[in-house]
Amino acid sequence: MKRALITGLTGQDGSYLAELLLEKGYEVYGMVRRSSTVNFERIAHIQDDIRIVQGDLLDEMSLMTLLQEIAPDEVYNLAAQSFVQTSWYQPVLTGETTALGVTRILNAVKAVNSDIRFYQASSSEMFGKVQEVPQTESTPFYPRSPYGVAKVYGHWITVNYRESHDMHASSGILFNHESPRRGLEFVTRKITHHVAQIKLGLKKELRLGDLHPQRDWGFAGDYVEAMWLMLQQDEPDDYVVSTGETHSVEEFCELAFSHVDLAWQDFVVQDERFMRPAEVDLLIGDPAKAKKVLGWEPKTSFSELVTSMVDADIELISRQQSLS
Secondary structure, eight states, X not given: OOEEEEETTTSHHHHHHHHHHHHTTOEEEEEEOOOTTOOOGGGTTTGGGSEXXXXXXXXXXXXXXXXXXHOOSEEEEOOSOOOHHHHHHSHHHHIIIIIHHHHHHHHHHHXXXXXXXEEEEEEGGGTOSOSSSXXXXXXXXXXXXXXXXXXXXXXXXXXHHHXXXXXXXXXXXXXXXXXXXXXXXXXXXXXXXXXXXXXXTSOSOEEESOSOOEEOOEEHHHHHHHHHHHTTSSSOOEEEEOOSOOEEHHHHHHHHHHTTTOOGGGTEEEOGGGOOSSOOOBOOBOOHHIXXXXXXXOOSOHHHHHHHHHHHHHHHHHHXXXXX
């Protein structure tokens, strides 16, 4: 039985990855930070099957201790300060966790057992002000937020440890991936949650920032399979994981509202408070390498993703109302 350690277990990706690894017969350990308010909602249905352990990307000694005790075959580093908007208000914390945190865990792996296979969650936000369309593994990075800058550091330190210390360390450059488990602070979930509330008569408007940015949106449940596949290869490498399609925030709104027979123009209000200091206008990935080498392709369409998120939020809010 293989053992895997997942940092960021309680996040969207961590929950889907844990499900996948359990299905494949892994012994799954999930790292969480010590807190009085840890939220296990996303993993409640599998919590009894996972071994939850405490550690922190800010504390390298805690990481070394975990690796020594668990002796994992694979480590998936998904933990980060992952909300782009917050990174402007907390740039130092973002750098400590999303950038230097990667160095700490790589260093711990190298010190404890350099044969452990390592996955780093890189991000399409690294491309920022895109230098070519679509973006591939060789497209130059031009990050437009402290989060994007931190992810670039995490990406290159992973490459550096791979090449300098002969480690099986791979990075998945994941484009935007969503699900009903997405946090409410992210624009996609904000949209679907508000659509559900408006449909149920609980809200009258949805305030958003710029509606024009375009993103390559896929389903998180599909993308975690690509993470796993990277660590099954004989050689480590970096891969773009995306759908190869791009859609605007406005398109997302239109599809979400029309799914419940509403016109988005009647409810969406643009609000300067949600405008970013520097916006990423167009992201669209080329997943050809992941398809060729990993045999990976996304299974969920854009429309299926959006409508499933709306349906899930309607069900969630309706259930909450019935209990109140």
